[in-house]
Ligand SMILES: Nc1ncnc2c1ncn2[C@@H]1O[C@H](COP(=O)(O)OP(=O)(O)O)[C@@H](O)[C@H]1O
């Protein structure tokens with residue numbers, strides 16, 4: 001009988017469809033209902049470093065760095081550019097910051113912002129010639145580019161060659177690095193969500209869905225895609241620059257495949273298209289990967305197994321699943 | 337170079353396109369004066385859509401030139417041509433089905449052309465989009481502007497595509513079979529709108545199978561058959577030509593077929 005007395009009711013979005021700016025909010029409870037999913041995870045993330053031991057704080061930094069790369073991937077995917085080369089963004093940022101510090105002794109307050117911007121510009125410049133390619137062709141080129149740069153560094157010996165550049169400037173306090181990573185990650189998450197919900201993002205998504213239609217509206221789609229490459233590139237380069245100074249070292253490994261593949265896996269796990277999915281995916285995947293480290297050789301197998309099973313069971317991604325459940329659960333009401 | 341009033345706004349010179357051996361458009365030339373209303377007719381597969389694609393940059397010509405306001409626009413990118421002031425609708429509408437209707441107009445409203453035309457700044461785009469739809473007969477107070485495109489009937493989509501083209505504030509509007517898929521009453525309410533645009537100075541090229549409606553509004557007609565221009569002139573003139581009659585074999589020119597049953 002219990003099933004008869006209650007029913008699930010989903011949040012009615014009929015009013016919101018008419019206007020993006022006016023929320024019809026009836027009560028404090030509803031405000032909480034809408035804001036809690038944003039504020040609770042942010043609060044947890046900001047408080048977490050205070051309670052974690054040093055090792056897990058390092059893992060948290062990694063999670064944020066992979067998170068930035070996953071967000072950057074999701075951003076490009078939103079305008080139809082599927083990248084398999086997030087390590088290009090990461091490595092460029094890492095090397096720019098490292099080189100500026102190593103050769104010109106610039107402090108981190110300069111190297112990180114410069115690496116972020118210059119990395120974005122470089123990514124856009126390197127990938128602009130191939131952004132006319134769609135789908136798998138663009139992906140192939142992005143996959144090759146970081147490997148190519150890695151070989152260039154290895155064979156020519158520039159930027160320290162195989163040894164990399166070491167004894168670079170670090171952060172005065174470990175907490176600074178941790179919070180820089182967390183805040184960078186959160187800013188990126190909310191900024192990307194904002195951009196995508198604005199008219200600017202509407203056009204990017206429209207380019208993904210039908211670029212000819214967008215062109216007939218007088219929009220230079222290649223210029224827009226370059227801008228998207230800059231934005232995504234800057235996010236990835238920031239992550240790289242942060243990593244360089246956190247470890248006071250930059251080497252060829254920043255162009256490694258890990259930085260390309262793991263972010264894609266994180267998005268697949270969390271769910272694409274919302275950024276929240278990408279963020280959630282990295283926050284699950286990176287610590288999971290660390291936790292499995294104790295298992296030694298089996299680690300990768302178990303890790304891949306979990307990934308495959310969760311993608312099969314939740315093809316929409318974790319985030320969409322949670323969001324759906326949240327709205328449904330909250331709205332169970334009694335039938336009189 | 338001067339843009340005197342009698343210089344044509346559009347000049348198509350010996351335009352050619354072959355798709356791997358198929359001559360879709362062959363040696364087509366014509367001129368269009370500012371403010372003129374040109375109809376293009378021809379049987380299916382005669383190259384009408386390809387001609388539109390050639391003018392608007394969606395297809396690169398195999399030969400010939402297109403001049404818009406005296407400027408060579410042959411082979412330019414579609415967004416560049418749109419930016420210069422040529423807007424088009426698509427025979428198969430290209431709208432964003434997961435967006436509300438009015439949001440589809442945001443794309444042209446974000447173009448640099450619209451910003452230029454508005455004196456260097458953008459307006460309140462959502463309001464402008466809803467206003468434009470209102471002008472197009474989708475009333476502001478109805479549900480239509482806010483409805484997802486995917487849920488609207490087909491005839492509405494064609495008008496929405498027209499609104500999308502008009503949002504660009506074009507100087508030349510090209511309509512590719514706008515009325516196909518529209519009901520009689522939708523055609524009856526859309527036709528006066530298009531006539532009004534033309535009266536207000538907009539140059540229009542209209543491709544249409546519904547000859548009765550088309551002939552009522554156009555100044556001039558161009559007839560294509562197998563990619564070639566076979567006739568040009570006023571509706572009465574072209575329909576008197578034997579070659580046109582042959583191309584339209586079986587169609588009674590005096591009384592065009594009822595679009596509802598044809
Ligand atoms: N992209 C294309 N590739 C190959 N052939 C095409 C293409 N577009 C059109 N055609 C061919 O060109 C001819 C003219 O087509 P089209 O311009 O669509 O005619 P209409 O619009 O008058 O019906 C047809 O034979 C068609 O098959």
Ligand SMILES: [Mg+2]
Pocket residue numbers: 384385386427513
């Ligand atoms: Mg056609």
